[in-house]
Amino acid sequence: MKKKERSAxxxxxxxxxxxxxxxxxxxxxxxxxxxxxxxxxxxxxxxxLISAEKEFVGIDNYREIFLDExxxxxxxxxxxxxxxxxxxxxVLAIIIAVWLNSSHQKKLNNMVEACIFTPHVISMVSVSIVxxxxxxxxxxxxxxxxxxxxxxxxxxxxxxxxxxxSLVLVMVWxxxxxxxxxxxxxxxxxxxSIYEAAELDNASKSRTFFKITLPMxxxxxxxxxxxxxxxxxxxxxxxxxxxxxxxxxxxxxxxYYIYAYAFRYGNPGVACAAGVVLLVLVxxxxxxxxxxxxNKVHYQ
Amino acid sequence: MKRKVLxxxxxxxxxxxxxxxxxxxxxxSSAETADGKIEIEFWxxxxxxxxxxxxxxxxxxxxxxDKIHVTAxxxxxxxxxxxxxxxxxxxxxxxxxAQMEIGSLGVFADSGQLxxxxxxxxxxxxxxxxxxxxxxxxxxxxxxxxxxxxxxSLPVLYYNKNLFEQAGIENPPxxxxxxxxxxxxxxxxxxxxxxxxxxxxxxxxxxxxxxxTIYNEDETGIGFNNESGTAPLxxxxxxxxxxxxxxxxxxxxxxxxxxxxTFAAGTAAMIMQSSAQLKGLEETCNFEVGVxxxxxxxxxxxxxxxxxxxxxxxxxxxxEAAGWEFIKFMTNTENAITWANGTGYLPVRQSCTEQDTYKxxxxxxxxxxxxxxxxxxxxxxxxxxxxxxxxxxxANEIQKCILEDNYSPEEAVQSMADxxxxxxx
Numbered sequence: 001m002k003k004k005e006r007s008a009x010x011x012x013x014x015x016x017x018x019x020x021x022x023x024x025x026x027x028x029x030x031x032x033x034x035x036x037x038x039x040x041x042x043x044x045x046x047x048x049l050i051s052a053e054k055e056f057v058g059i060d061n062y063r064e065i066f067l068d069e070x071x072x073x074x075x076x077x078x079x080x081x082x083x084x085x086x087x088x089x090x091v092l093a094i095i096i097a098v099w100l101n102s103s104h105q106k107k108l109n110n111m112v113e114a115c116i117f118t119p120h121v122i123s124m125v126s127v128s129i130v131x132x133x134x135x136x137x138x139x140x141x142x143x144x145x146x147x148x149x150x151x152x153x154x155x156x157x158x159x160x161x162x163x164x165x166s167l168v169l170v171m172v173w174x175x176x177x178x179x180x181x182x183x184x185x186x187x188x189x190x191x192x193s194i195y196e197a198a199e200l201d202n203a204s205k206s207r208t209f210f211k212i213t214l215p216m217x218x219x220x221x222x223x224x225x226x227x228x229x230x231x232x233x234x235x236x237x238x239x240x241x242x243x244x245x246x247x248x249x250x251x252x253x254x255x256y257y258i259y260a261y262a263f264r265y266g267n268p269g270v271a272c273a274a275g276v277v278l279l280v281l282v283x284x285x286x287x288x289x290x291x292x293x294x295n296k297v298h299y300q
Numbered sequence: 301m302k303r304k305v306l307x308x309x310x311x312x313x314x315x316x317x318x319x320x321x322x323x324x325x326x327x328x329s330s331a332e333t334a335d336g337k338i339e340i341e342f343w344x345x346x347x348x349x350x351x352x353x354x355x356x357x358x359x360x361x362x363x364x365x366d367k368i369h370v371t372a373x374x375x376x377x378x379x380x381x382x383x384x385x386x387x388x389x390x391x392x393x394x395x396x397x398a399q400m401e402i403g404s405l406g407v408f409a410d411s412g413q414l415x416x417x418x419x420x421x422x423x424x425x426x427x428x429x430x431x432x433x434x435x436x437x438x439x440x441x442x443x444x445x446x447x448x449x450x451x452x453s454l455p456v457l458y459y460n461k462n463l464f465e466q467a468g469i470e471n472p473p474x475x476x477x478x479x480x481x482x483x484x485x486x487x488x489x490x491x492x493x494x495x496x497x498x499x500x501x502x503x504x505x506x507x508x509x510x511x512x513t514i515y516n517e518d519e520t521g522i523g524f525n526n527e528s529g530t531a532p533l534x535x536x537x538x539x540x541x542x543x544x545x546x547x548x549x550x551x552x553x554x555x556x557x558x559x560x561x562t563f564a565a566g567t568a569a570m571i572m573q574s575s576a577q578l579k580g581l582e583e584t585c586n587f588e589v590g591v592x593x594x595x596x597x598x599x600x601x602x603x604x605x606x607x608x609x610x611x612x613x614x615x616x617x618x619x620e621a622a623g624w625e626f627i628k629f630m631t632n633t634e635n636a637i638t639w640a641n642g643t644g645y646l647p648v649r650q651s652c653t654e655q656d657t658y659k660x661x662x663x664x665x666x667x668x669x670x671x672x673x674x675x676x677x678x679x680x681x682x683x684x685x686x687x688x689x690x691x692x693x694x695a696n697e698i699q700k701c702i703l704e705d706n707y708s709p710e711e712a713v714q715s716m717a718d719x720x721x722x723x724x725x
Contacts, residue, residue, distance in 0.1 A: 048685070050389040051411040136558065137549050139565065158549035160703055244551040247498075248700040263383040265689045266407045 036279065043272035049262070054269075061273035070249055071257065071274065077164065078254045082232040084168045086225055092172065093179035094221070098213065100180070101187045117177035124174070128241035131170045132157070157243055160250035167251050171238060175231075179224050186220035187213070219293070226289045230282055254278050337369045338622045340615075341395035344372060345381045345607065346451070346643075353642045354399075361629045368622040370397075377553065378404070378607065385612075389413055394612040396623040399450055401607045402438045403691065406683035408610065409441035415611040416444045420624045430633075430649045434604060434678030441683065447608035448631050449648040451639070453576035454602045454678055455505040456671060457595065461588035463491065463569040472570075472592035476506075476535055479570070479595040483544035486569040492546035494539060495568035497555035498702055500694040502572045504603045506532035508679070509596040514603065519684070521721040525713055531597060533701050533709035540702065547702070551695075560584075574605060575671045579644040582665070591667040593674050604678035606645060637661070640668075646675055686723040693719045 043061055047054035065071045096116065100109050119127065134141045135156035143153045156166045190213065198208045214221075236255040239245060245252030245260070254274065262271035346354045351374050358372040375381035378401035385408070388394045400408070408414050421428060428436065428445075435449040459472050467486050473479040483493025496502050504514055512528030515521070522529070539545035546568050548558035560577060562568040564584045572594060573581075582589050594602065609630060611623045629635065633651045637658050640647040652658050653672065662669045684690070694716055701712035 048407065048411055049386045050408070050413055132550065132554065135549075138546070138562065138567070156549070158547065160699075242550075242554075244554075246551040246696070246699060247703055248696055260692070263386060264379065264692075266386070266685055 039272050039275050039279070043269060043276050046267075046269050048266035049268050050266075057269065061269045062276075064270055065273050065277070070252065073249050074252050074254055074257045075277075077250070077252055078233060078235075080164060081168060081235060081253060082229050084165070085171055085232045085235075086228045088168065088172045089176050089179055089228055090221065090225060092176050093183050093224070094214075096176070096180045097183035097187055098209070101184055113177075113180070116180055119174045120178045122174075124237040125241050127170065127174055128238050132242050135166060157251075158247065160248045163243055163247060163250045167238060167243065170242070171232070171235065175228075179228065182220060182224050183217065186217040190216040222289065222293050226286060229285055229289070233278065233282055233285070337367060338618055339369050339371070340397065340619055340622050340626070342370050342372045342626065343375045343381060343385070343395045343398035345375060345378050345399055345401070347374065347376075350643050353639065357630060357635055357638065360635075361626055364629070365625075368625060370622075370626050382407070389612065389614075392614060394614060396615050396619050397609060397611055397626055399607045400447075400610050402447075402452075402605065403683060403687045405438065405441060405447060405608065405610070406685040406687050408612070409444070409446050409683075410685040413613055414441070414444075414446040415613050415620055415623075416446060417448065417611065417624065417627075418445045420621075421445065426628070430651050431631075432646070432648060432650060432675050432678075434675055435646065435648055437679070438604060438683070439608060447610045448627055450607055450609045450631060451576070451643070451645045452604055452606035452608075452648055453574045453645055454604050454671070454674060455502055455572055455594055456575045456578075456674070457570055457572055457592045458563060458577075458581060459570045459590045459592060460563065460566065460568075460585075461590045463566070463587075464590070467569075472590060473595045474593070476531075476595050476597050480535070480539060480542075480544070483539060483570065484542065487544045490567060492562070492568045493544040494570045495546040495548055495559050495562050496536070496572040497548050497559050498536075498695070498699045499552065499555060500691045500698070501574075501603060501605060503532050503694065503698050505572070505594045506535065506597075508601040508603060509594060509599055511598045513679075514690075515684070520724050522690075522713075522717050525717040529713035529716070530709035533698065533712060536702055537709070575646065575674075576606065576644045578665075578667055578671065579642075582667070589667070591670045593670075593677075600677045601679045602674070602677055647672060684723070689723055690720050 044056060044058060045054040046057045046060070096112075100112060103109055135143075137143055137153060137155055137158050140156070142156065146152070146154060155162045157163045194212055194216070195208065198212055203211070234255050235253050236259065239251055239253055239256045240259070243251040245256050255278070258271045258274045258278070261274065262268045342358065344351070344354050355372050358370050362369055373395070375384050375398075381398070382400060382404040385394065385398060385400065385404075389408075394413070405414075420426065431439075431449055435452050439445055439447040439449060457472060463486055464470075464472075464482075467482075469482055469485060473482045479494065486493035507524050507528050508514075510528040510531045512524030512526070514523060516523040536545060540547065546562060548555045548562060550558050556573060559568070559571050560573060560581060563571040563573075564581065566587065575591075578589075578591065593600070609627045611620060611627065615623070630639075631648060633649050633655060636648050637652050637655055639645060640652065641657070641661050647653065647658060662672075697712040697716045697719075701707050701709055
């Protein structure tokens, strides 16, 4: 008797579970699972977006991208960009956040916070256009400042050796404010009592930072690293507006390569194959970073 | 553990796909309105004042008759419009008529998306011969007439007449040697003699003036894997080394804009740009602007640029007939002159030059006559579906050769040949 009751209520619970989860599950299927399956399926076919007949070519598209020197360069570029962007952004974000957190001049803090957060809410396209103008090698503002200080002109976006760095600087300027906010929120959760104890022990400031602050905010740092890496793997708009992948493919990144093949070269099969590579890379990256979190991150 | 892996994967996928969403749907492209008019859509790529003029011409067409109503829609730059068109075609939402860059012709024609206009030409005895021959070439694909010339241009050399006068040079350079010598005489005090984007179009015009063609005769690869291909690169390399050539920053349209800015600022005495920029340059520059043909080495030939009007299939016969009426209207002699006068694009018909309005235009601005005189040299109109990729390969190799050390013009052209040949396989 009792058993029956339990199973009946269990059934009801299960049904309730399915019903309440279904809207989210259906949306997930339509907008995530189906596109991913279609992406993989389409990567096995040739033909343009608009051609009536699409021919099954097996792994030819994958062979094409793996043999394509441009694709190798694109992969390397994307990784260099991600490492530079995430590294620079995180270091800067932590420094600024710790500084803002320890300073007690409220008015100044608010102003600095507003200043570094503002770029985050400006449209990427506008930012790109402004920087395109600022970084103009002959007449741009940056080089005007450099020459007036007696320094050499910097090529910025017009030389293959400096274009990627310039792109990273723009993106760091644009997004560092957002990460500062995240780190600051984490800093405020660190209990003051730990710092007081450290003070009593006469611990130096750097020791306090490395032994207390950093471990205590490490979960947030990991999370922001994951989000920032995935976001930078997908960089597109700044590349599209500022450099179109050039000069000489020095800023050509994975998503721009996908875009070029899908829409400009009329070869979505190759684009989908590159998309699958991106998907796999992002999955691996996420998994590795969460793997690190199990061993190296301090949770309270 | 397993679940965690799964969750991680799901999290990664969902973050990944969020960005993939976007680009809304277009409205249905054609329908019949309540008052029995045939409603068709027309996509164009003209912004600002050119966009206003194309709207005025569309309005004039709508007022000129009471059977058809055309809605003109601006779809951004040539590249953007071509992207949107591919998406619209795959969704069955394409407009009847669109203005598309001539280079994208191959992509659309190859997949059978363009209507063969020859049937209308035959039915009406429409006079095709009036179109400038060099311009009509880019309207054919596999022997089918799939476009009519509209906003066409050719590369020209603009020069600063004031700076020329100061340097004591009377005429613009006609040969490469003169270009180098003039550039040297004009260089000095923050002024470069010459500036040109490291772009495929300008490279091609120099290459064609050195006797090359973009594709070879049997269409299996490039037609400049010889001295005609390396000569322009040596010219640019030499001029950059001599300090007489400025390389504008940016890529593609950005670099052209940067190039025009240096010219308008008076820091470059000669630039190579599209003839369609004439009006804009004459307005912005506070000095007298001169126009000349691109200097030549052995031949005189240019790759014509710009866009054509094309009709897209998948519409009813009535809609297509309406589209034809609209295309005819936009390319008739009177409107071709209005368009050329307002924008700086070429007059696309020979009969244009006989009209009084045109004669008056030329009298007011003799630069226009110089441009029109050069239309006869427009050549080369092969548009394989891989044209966009060819363009990118050429631009890339040019820049690699000019901007990076230890990459000779011979290596660059050989690499172009190899990479383009792959596209033909």
